[in-house]
Amino acid sequence: MRKIFVITFLIQLLAFPQSTSFDFHSPQNIKLFADHLFCESDYLRAIEEYALIDGQFVNDTIDFKIMLSYSNLGLFKLSNEVFKRINNGSIIYPDSYLLSMKNELVIKSTPLEYSILSSFNLSQQKSFNRLVSVSTLYGEKPVVTKNDFLSVFSAEDHDIISHLYDYKFDPPYKSPTLAGIFSAIIPGSGKMYVGEWGDGITGLLVTGLFAFLAYDNFKADHTARAWLFTGVGAFFYAGNIYGSIASAQIFNAKIDFEFSNGLKVFLENKNYFLPEYDFCN
Amino acid sequence: MQSKLFFFLFILLITTSVFCQIENLKWQKENISYEKPDQFRKRNYSFQSDNAGEFIKKSLVNAYWFFISDVDGDNCAFQPTCSSFFIDATEETNIFQGSLMFSDRLIRDSNPFKINDYPRDKSGYYYDPAYNYTLSQGRIKYLPPTFVADDE
Numbered sequence: 001m002r003k004i005f006v007i008t009f010l011i012q013l014l015a016f017p018q019s020t021s022f023d024f025h026s027p028q029n030i031k032l033f034a035d036h037l038f039c040e041s042d043y044l045r046a047i048e049e050y051a052l053i054d055g056q057f058v059n060d061t062i063d064f065k066i067m068l069s070y071s072n073l074g075l076f077k078l079s080n081e082v083f084k085r086i087n088n089g090s091i092i093y094p095d096s097y098l099l100s101m102k103n104e105l106v107i108k109s110t111p112l113e114y115s116i117l118s119s120f121n122l123s124q125q126k127s128f129n130r131l132v133s134v135s136t137l138y139g140e141k142p143v144v145t146k147n148d149f150l151s152v153f154s155a156e157d158h159d160i161i162s163h164l165y166d167y168k169f170d171p172p173y174k175s176p177t178l179a180g181i182f183s184a185i186i187p188g189s190g191k192m193y194v195g196e197w198g199d200g201i202t203g204l205l206v207t208g209l210f211a212f213l214a215y216d217n218f219k220a221d222h223t224a225r226a227w228l229f230t231g232v233g234a235f236f237y238a239g240n241i242y243g244s245i246a247s248a249q250i251f252n253a254k255i256d257f258e259f260s261n262g263l264k265v266f267l268e269n270k271n272y273f274l275p276e277y278d279f280c281n
Numbered sequence: 282m283q284s285k286l287f288f289f290l291f292i293l294l295i296t297t298s299v300f301c302q303i304e305n306l307k308w309q310k311e312n313i314s315y316e317k318p319d320q321f322r323k324r325n326y327s328f329q330s331d332n333a334g335e336f337i338k339k340s341l342v343n344a345y346w347f348f349i350s351d352v353d354g355d356n357c358a359f360q361p362t363c364s365s366f367f368i369d370a371t372e373e374t375n376i377f378q379g380s381l382m383f384s385d386r387l388i389r390d391s392n393p394f395k396i397n398d399y400p401r402d403k404s405g406y407y408y409d410p411a412y413n414y415t416l417s418q419g420r421i422k423y424l425p426p427t428f429v430a431d432d433e
Contacts, residue, residue, distance in 0.1 A: 176416075198394025206388055239384020246385065246414040253423040 027053045031062070039280035043069035060090040065279065067096055076103040093117075094124050095275065101131050102272040111139040123275050130273040134161070137168050137263060160266055167259045176248035183244035187237055190244025194251045203240040207233055324365070334376060342368060359399075360406035360430075363390055369411035382414045400428035 023029070034049035047069050050062055063086050070079035083100040086093055094117055101114050112135040116128055133152045136143045143149075146165055153161050174194050183190030188203030210233030217226035267273075324346055328339050342364050350364065361369055366386050371379030386409070399407035408430040412420045424430070 198392045199389055201394065202392040203388045206391065235380075235384050236388060239381050240388060242378075242381035242416075243385030243388065243414070246382075246416060249416065249418065249421055250413055250423060253421045257423040257425070 027056045031057065038065050038069060043073050060086050060092045064092045064096050067099055068277065071099060071103055076107050079103045094120050095277065098124060098127050098131065098274055102274060105131065105135050105272065109138050111135045127273045127275055134267065137164060142169050164259065164263055164266065167255070167262070171255050171259070173252045173255060174248045176245040179244040179248040180241050183241045187240050190241065191247055194244065194247045196247055199247070207236045207240060210236060338371060338376070358407050359390060359409050360402045360404065361410065363387060366411055370414070373411050373415050382411060385414065398426055400424045400426055400430060402430040
C-alpha cells in the first residue's frame, strides 16, 4: 500500500511540471522573472525578458527599468531610445528625464541643454541642477562665476569640483614656444621647465660634452675631428629644442587627460548625481 | 560472478580510454612557451619603397641592425627601438623632422634618471611611439604609466 502511494506521489510530482494547465510563461511570471534578473543586475537577460511582454502591460516603470538596464550596460543610445516611449505625464517621467540627461552627457560630453521640469521634486531639482552645472565643464568657457558654480554642489564635493573647475578653465599648461626658447638658450632647460628634469640634465650634459669636444679639438687644430663633434653637438642641440616643444605638448595632453579622467571618475562615483532608485526592496 | 565483474570493468576501461581519445581537443596537452615574446626578431628588413632617399635610409638602418644591433643583442629598453623609432618618425613626418625626433629620442634613451614614467608594452619594454612627437596636436595621445600597449 505504501509502495503504491509512493509511486503515485512520484508520478504526480513528475507529471505536475508537464501539466499544461499551469502556465509558467504567463506575462505575470515573465515579468516577475525579469524583475528578479533586474535586481540581480543581470541586465541583458532582464531586457530580453521584458521584451517578451512588450505591449502587454501599460507600465512606464518597466520601460524605465529597461532604460536603466541599457544605461548600466553602457548602451546609452539604446537607453535614450526607450526614453522616447515614456509618457511625459507618468510619475516615473522626471526620473527617466534625469537618466536621459546622464546618457546624453556620456554620449556627447558637451554642456547639457535641458529645461527644468515643473514635476521635479526637491531631490530631482538638485540632481538636475548639478548635472547641468557639471556638464558646463565640458564647454569651452565658464558659464557662471566659480562661486555660483560651486554653490550648486554639496560641501563635501567642493574641493574636488573646485579642482576640476580650475583644471578646466585655468589649466596649468606649459608653453611649447617657451620650452623651445629655453632649450635654445640653455640646452635641456626647456625640458626642465616642463618638469622633465632627468631629460633636461641629460640633454645639457650630452650637448655640453660635444660642444666641449668640438671646442677642444678646434683649439688643438684637429679641424676634421672638431667639425665632426660640432655636427654631432648641433644634432643633439637641435633635437633637444625639438624635444622640448614636443614634451610641452605631451605635458598639456597629460593635463587634458587628467581633467577628463578625473571628471569621469568623479561623476561615476557620484552616479551622475542621479537619485537612488529602489525597485528591489 | 567474478568474471562478470571483470568483464564489466574491462568494458568500463575501454569506454573510458576511447572517450579520452575522442575528446582529443579537450584533453590535448598544452604546449606552453615560457619564452619572453621577442620583438627583436620581428624586424622588417624588406625594402618597400622605390624612392632613392628611402632606399638609402633603409639601407643604413638595415646595415645597423645586421652588423651592429643583432650582434650586440636585444639591449634597447624601448619599443619601438631607437632605430625603428627613426624609421617610424621619418615615415610619420619627413627626413629632417624625423632626424630631430630621433635625436631627442637618443637623449631620452640615455637618461638614467626618470625612465619609469613610460608606459609598457606587453613584453615589458617602455612604450614610446613616434606619433606622440610629431608636433601635431591631433595625433598626440597621452599614455599614462599604467597603460599597457598591445603593440604587434
